[in-house]
Amino acid sequence: MYQVKFTKLAEKQFLKLPKKFQKLCRKSINKLIQYPKVGEPLKGELKGFYKLRFSRYRIVYQLLHQSITIVIFKIRHRKDIYKKFRF
Secondary structure (H helix, E strand, C coil), rough: CEEEECCHHHHHHHHHHHHHHHHHCCCCCHHHHHHHHHHHEHHHHHHHCEEEEEECCCEEEEEECCCCEEEEEEEEEEECCCCCCCC
16 A cells, blocks of 8 residues: 655645645545556656646645655645646
8 A cells, every 4th residue: 555745835735725625635645545546647747747636626646656655746726736836
């Protein structure tokens, strides 16, 4: 089973979500732990990353198969998720 790690940015973004969406996000992350490739692979500059939708929000993550880890980079509203994507 994969373990989940949040970047500091993703952790801050999660805590800023309204409680209702935090709950949905947790459900999505639990689903992700069971089925890591449930998300859609991203293209272009974000090749190697995946997105997972929940409601109007997106989770951008990367799978590290060697260490059996899912790293969550961003959790944002769909209209803002790809703006200024930095690591």
